[in-house]
Amino acid sequence: MPELPEVESLRLSLEPYIVGSTFESVTVRNAKIVTSHGTKRTHDKNKQAEFETILIGKKIKSLERRAKNIIINLTSGDLLLVHLKMTGQLVFESARKLISGGHPIEESENKLPHKHTYIIFKLNNGTLYYNDVRQFGYVLYYKNKKELNDKKHFDKLGLEPFDSEFTLNYFKNEIIKYKSPIKTVLLNQKVVVGCGNIYCDEVCFASGVLPMRRCDTLSESEIKLIYKNIIEIIDKAINSGGSSIANYLLADGTRGNYADYHKVYGKKGKPCPNKKCNPKKSNSNTDEILLKSTTLSGRTTVFCPTCQI
Numbered sequence: 001m002p003e004l005p006e007v008e009s010l011r012l013s014l015e016p017y018i019v020g021s022t023f024e025s026v027t028v029r030n031a032k033i034v035t036s037h038g039t040k041r042t043h044d045k046n047k048q049a050e051f052e053t054i055l056i057g058k059k060i061k062s063l064e065r066r067a068k069n070i071i072i073n074l075t076s077g078d079l080l081l082v083h084l085k086m087t088g089q090l091v092f093e094s095a096r097k098l099i100s101g102g103h104p105i106e107e108s109e110n111k112l113p114h115k116h117t118y119i120i121f122k123l124n125n126g127t128l129y130y131n132d133v134r135q136f137g138y139v140l141y142y143k144n145k146k147e148l149n150d151k152k153h154f155d156k157l158g159l160e161p162f163d164s165e166f167t168l169n170y171f172k173n174e175i176i177k178y179k180s181p182i183k184t185v186l187l188n189q190k191v192v193v194g195c196g197n198i199y200c201d202e203v204c205f206a207s208g209v210l211p212m213r214r215c216d217t218l219s220e221s222e223i224k225l226i227y228k229n230i231i232e233i234i235d236k237a238i239n240s241g242g243s244s245i246a247n248y249l250l251a252d253g254t255r256g257n258y259a260d261y262h263k264v265y266g267k268k269g270k271p272c273p274n275k276k277c278n279p280k281k282s283n284s285n286t287d288e289i290l291l292k293s294t295t296l297s298g299r300t301t302v303f304c305p306t307c308q309i
């Protein structure tokens with residue numbers, strides 16, 4: 001599942017190609033995707049028909065991101081809200097360029113549209129496809145920002161890590177209210193958005209704090225380190241195009257390389273990369289301190305039992 005840095009990378013790579021483009025036609029091949037979100041979705045044919053006609057002739061003004069949502073703003077003031085969820089994918093194809101981002105693309109699915117293509121947006125300069133193997137994602141139409149806000153999509157979300165309101169003071173005051181583990185609180189996105197499973201483990205490791213540490217036991221200096229590392233690690237991940245997970249592709253068809261910087265994620269049983277734990281590279285594993293893993297909030301969690309406390 002893409003995390004915030006991967007969604008931001010997708011937004012950044014689509015932006016130069018589709019901002020300024022005009023919709024020429026829209027075909028929805030699964031009404032559920034455009035009808036609503038959540039588990040009880042219906043195949044509302046009226047909504048589908050409305051979605052297919054309302055965008056025609058309209059122009060894309062900008063692409064925004066809030067947490068893992070992409071908002072496609074139109075010059076007419078209306079907008080589309082896109083959430084890729086587990087396996088959603090946006091692919092832009094033009095005569096000269098194939099731009100894809102989101103989830104894996106199977107070799108056999110390179111030719112578009114394919115059996116997992118659920119929306120085809122024909123633009124004046126190419127085609128934007130929404131593909132989704134498991135169909136948990138959605139693309140919803142809203143008349144304006146107010147209508148979007150009334151739907152409360154973002155109500156449970158905390159601040160963006162780069163928001164000016166996300167200050168150390170704010171973070172400290174919020175985080176100490178919780179008795180649950182730091183990773184659980186970061187994962188639920190209520191204090192700050194952006195730390196999914198990968199980045200939670202990386203932030204905790206960089207801060208020398210165990211993912212299972214109760215928030216109300218964190219010292220001031222630990223909170224400061226966690227705060228600093230959230231911003232730094234997410235920023236670095238966005239700048240590297242996100243992490244390349246399985247076949248996850250960036251919108252320009254390349255792979256994000258933040259995975260090269262992962263210190264603990266996916267490295268259970270490997271020597272701890274902290275020099276304090278393993279000062280020199282030895283050939284025998286006998287004295288090395290190895291990374292361990294556990295399950296926290298239902299997610300595989302990797303940590304160093306020695307330098308994280």
Ligand SMILES: [Zn+2]
Nearest residue numbers: 272277304307
């Ligand atoms: Zn260590």
